[in-house]
Amino acid sequence: MTQSDALPIKVGSVPNCHSPGPGVDAGPDAPVIALVGAPNAGKSTLFNALTGANVTMGNWPGTTVEVARGAWRPTVDHDCAAQGCTCTENCSCPATETAGWTLLDLPGAYSLDPISPDEALTRALLVDCPPAERPDLVVVTADAANLTRSLYLPAQLREHRLRVVLALTMGDVAAQRGITVDTAALSRAIGCPVLMIDPRRRNGMGELAQVIADQLRRPVPAPRSRDLSVTEDGAEPDELDIDDERFAWIEEVVAQSTHHADPGRRTWSDRVDRWATAPVIGPVLFLLVMWCVFQITTTVAAPIQDALSGLFSGPISDGAGWLLTQIGLGDTWVRGLIVDGLIAGVGMVLTFVPLMTLMFVLLAILEDSGYLARAAVVTDRVMRAVGLPGRAFLPLIVGFGCNVPAISATRILPDAKHRLLTALLVPFTSCSARLTVYVLVATTFFGQYAGTVVFAMYLISILFVVGVGLLLKNTVWRTMGASPLVIDLPAYHWPTARITAAVTWQRLKGFLKTASGIIVVAVCVVWALQAIPARGGADFGQVAVEDSAYGVAAQAIAPVFEPTGFGSWQTTSALVVGFMAKEAVISSWAQTYAVSDPTTGGSAADLGTQIIASFTESSGGHPYPAVWAFLIFLLAYTPCVATLAAQKREIGLKWTLFGIAVQLSLAWLVATAVFQIGRVFW
Amino acid sequence: MTLRSAPADRTLHLLACHADPAVARRLAALGVRRGVQLRLLRRTAGGGGIVLAAGGRLALGRELLDALEVEEVVDDAE
Numbered sequence: 001m002t003q004s005d006a007l008p009i010k011v012g013s014v015p016n017c018h019s020p021g022p023g024v025d026a027g028p029d030a031p032v033i034a035l036v037g038a039p040n041a042g043k044s045t046l047f048n049a050l051t052g053a054n055v056t057m058g059n060w061p062g063t064t065v066e067v068a069r070g071a072w073r074p075t076v077d078h079d080c081a082a083q084g085c086t087c088t089e090n091c092s093c094p095a096t097e098t099a100g101w102t103l104l105d106l107p108g109a110y111s112l113d114p115i116s117p118d119e120a121l122t123r124a125l126l127v128d129c130p131p132a133e134r135p136d137l138v139v140v141t142a143d144a145a146n147l148t149r150s151l152y153l154p155a156q157l158r159e160h161r162l163r164v165v166l167a168l169t170m171g172d173v174a175a176q177r178g179i180t181v182d183t184a185a186l187s188r189a190i191g192c193p194v195l196m197i198d199p200r201r202r203n204g205m206g207e208l209a210q211v212i213a214d215q216l217r218r219p220v221p222a223p224r225s226r227d228l229s230v231t232e233d234g235a236e237p238d239e240l241d242i243d244d245e246r247f248a249w250i251e252e253v254v255a256q257s258t259h260h261a262d263p264g265r266r267t268w269s270d271r272v273d274r275w276a277t278a279p280v281i282g283p284v285l286f287l288l289v290m291w292c293v294f295q296i297t298t299t300v301a302a303p304i305q306d307a308l309s310g311l312f313s314g315p316i317s318d319g320a321g322w323l324l325t326q327i328g329l330g331d332t333w334v335r336g337l338i339v340d341g342l343i344a345g346v347g348m349v350l351t352f353v354p355l356m357t358l359m360f361v362l363l364a365i366l367e368d369s370g371y372l373a374r375a376a377v378v379t380d381r382v383m384r385a386v387g388l389p390g391r392a393f394l395p396l397i398v399g400f401g402c403n404v405p406a407i408s409a410t411r412i413l414p415d416a417k418h419r420l421l422t423a424l425l426v427p428f429t430s431c432s433a434r435l436t437v438y439v440l441v442a443t444t445f446f447g448q449y450a451g452t453v454v455f456a457m458y459l460i461s462i463l464f465v466v467g468v469g470l471l472l473k474n475t476v477w478r479t480m481g482a483s484p485l486v487i488d489l490p491a492y493h494w495p496t497a498r499i500t501a502a503v504t505w506q507r508l509k510g511f512l513k514t515a516s517g518i519i520v521v522a523v524c525v526v527w528a529l530q531a532i533p534a535r536g537g538a539d540f541g542q543v544a545v546e547d548s549a550y551g552v553a554a555q556a557i558a559p560v561f562e563p564t565g566f567g568s569w570q571t572t573s574a575l576v577v578g579f580m581a582k583e584a585v586i587s588s589w590a591q592t593y594a595v596s597d598p599t600t601g602g603s604a605a606d607l608g609t610q611i612i613a614s615f616t617e618s619s620g621g622h623p624y625p626a627v628w629a630f631l632i633f634l635l636a637y638t639p640c641v642a643t644l645a646a647q648k649r650e651i652g653l654k655w656t657l658f659g660i661a662v663q664l665s666l667a668w669l670v671a672t673a674v675f676q677i678g679r680v681f682w
Numbered sequence: 683m684t685l686r687s688a689p690a691d692r693t694l695h696l697l698a699c700h701a702d703p704a705v706a707r708r709l710a711a712l713g714v715r716r717g718v719q720l721r722l723l724r725r726t727a728g729g730g731g732i733v734l735a736a737g738g739r740l741a742l743g744r745e746l747l748d749a750l751e752v753e754e755v756v757d758d759a760e
Contacts, residue, residue, distance in 0.1 A: 247710075
């Protein structure tokens with residue numbers, strides 16, 4: 001690992017904690033409380049428990065680091081002195097009051113020595129700025145089951161003028177391992193309040209609020225005293241000496257406050273890891289888990305989608321049509337715009353929500369259970385082969401849900417080149433929007449084997465990621481190395497419904513926020529292009545699809561796809577729409593064939609019949625190789641506009657355009673090869 | 683010997699870390715530092731291993747296992 005380009009942020013180059021920011025807070029004068037802690041210590045779970053839905057997320061100004069900000073208004077004991085009350089004995093002041101605090105969920109950090117942009121921001125906001133600009137209080141979450149390691153960050157924080165409260169989590173895991181922590185002794189030893197909480201079950205939240213309220217009423221404590229005397233040879237203490245003192249202090253603190261009944265005892269997690277991370281069984285188990293995820297996604301989401309699409313294509317569309325008829329617009333282009341454009345667009349977005357929700361739920365369960373960390377270990381060797389660290393697996397797996405948050409997830413990688421390479425590979429992960437097209441096409445052509453065909457597409461997606469990664473690593477980034485694998489394995493535990501729901505909602509909200517507007521606009525634009533007459537002299541909104549601006553443009557592009565076996569203009573136009581939003585492919589297909597849209601209640605069989613006929617004709621009687629070529633082209637050619645916007649934000653316009661060029665070229669070449677070779681045998 | 687060639691499930695004493703300084707500091711923050719006792723719990727896919735250190739489990743890659751110099755702790759009772 002080379003010295004990262006994410007070295008400490010320059011003082012003053014980013015706003016401090018007290019600067020007004022967009023979104024939710026408790027008011028301009030409210031105390032600011034920062035939540036910090038190592039990954040997997042329950043920090044974000046605690047943040048969600050304290051703020052509920054009263055939260056916004058966004059990049060910290062001047063950085064690409066995402067920080068959540070929320071308002072916490074707990075009930076705490078009323079303190080007459082602190083409130084300036086001129087009370088006498090037996091005063092009538094209320095016993096409790098509602099506090100108002102702004103909470104910042106800072107990125108996870110193991111220490112204040114940063115190796116990533118996230119950790120650099122945490123350091124900048126906590127200690128590099130002047131004391132007056134620091135948070136009013138810092139809550140550090142620490143894993144009670146791994147106290148020695150967990151106290152490194154609090155030890156560093158106690159070396160600065162900060163109010164610190166240590167919130168111990170994972171008490172249940174500690175108990176299972178025979179570890180007991182005397183919080184009172186620990187508090188005396190480290191010089192700040194310590195309490196045990198359980199943010200998953202929301203235990204200890206009231207006590208935490210009271211401790212924070214009490215600390216905020218007191219002056220900022222002095223930093224802990226350190227024994228950094230001059231060394232034996234008279235030299236000033238260096239970094240190693242500072243670290244030695246820090247670790248000696250931690251060992252002393254742990255010895256005073258912790259008892260471990262059986263340090264060598266194997267845990268339940270150890271027993272499961274014996275299989276989950278084994279050299280042969282581990283990868284097999286990983287593939288099995290992924291196969292189950294995608295099987296569940298295809299079989300469970302489909303009927304829910306059908307029910308929802310029926311609602312939009314039926315009562316909602318009919319109702320809108322009736323209303324427009326009442327006001328004299330029933331037979332005009334306005335009806336087309338509203339029913340076939342806006343309602344169809346919104347309906348399409350909401351129809352795909354069940355599929356994406358299911359994918360996000362499954363990913364959240366894998367994450368919360370602790371299995372995803374093991375999957376990163378199992379896939380590390382493969383990732384390293386393309387020059388990426390095992391952690392790069394995480395953004396890629398998120399990409400299988402949606403490419404948009406996956407691009408943002410590349411921020412967990414400390415090295416800029418790794419982030420760039422991963423962001424270029426994310427579009428090759430087959431997102432759930434493409435899944436809708438896979439399911440329709442696979443069901444149409446392969447019947448009962450549709451699930452296996454879809455699974456094969458995900459394997460091909462992985463091959464593309466590895467192949468393109470190798471290509472880029474051996475051409476553009478020949479000298480790029482990968483950070484060594486270091487993953488802190490959390491204990492396995494049963495996922496909680498509340499956390500799964502919260503994480504799912506956040507991801508779904510992100511998708512709806514970034515993609516829904518674009519999708520609705522895309523559907524309206526397609527409708528408009530199909531309404532504009534390009535030949536034939538028909539009126540606006542009355543033209544046949546093939547004579548519209550949309551049809552003429554698609555027919556002009558279609559010859560490019562003749563070598564791929566799917567060179568019909570209807571398929572070409574659907575792919576053009578897919579550039580805007582993959583979810584729109586099926587709807588636009590239905591529009592070009594002038595059949596009912598199966599995503600809004602129309603018959604999939606009607607569209608399927610048209611597609612079979614089209615592929616049979618365009619492939620010269622070899623529809624199956626053409627179908628595989630089409631599916632592979634759809635997988636690889638370019639992500640949707642929302643993903644491109646996210647890429648531009650993370651890696652810049654130049655690299656985004658580079659990515660588009662690579663994807664289009666590769667998709668066409670591979671699709672052509674698949675069809676030309678496949679037609680010989682099939 | 684290096685941690686990669688060390689026997690699994692034995693108490694080991696970390697003698698030195700020959701990794702990049704930034705990596706070494708991060709390992710130290712995670713409880714893997716010169717002088718501590720640790721244990722290689724098992725080997726993982728890709729040639730790495732899971733190490734028990736400071737009460738926590740760390741998955742380390744093959745290159746890091748090669749960079750950690752250890753010796754086996756001999757029980758005095760033996």
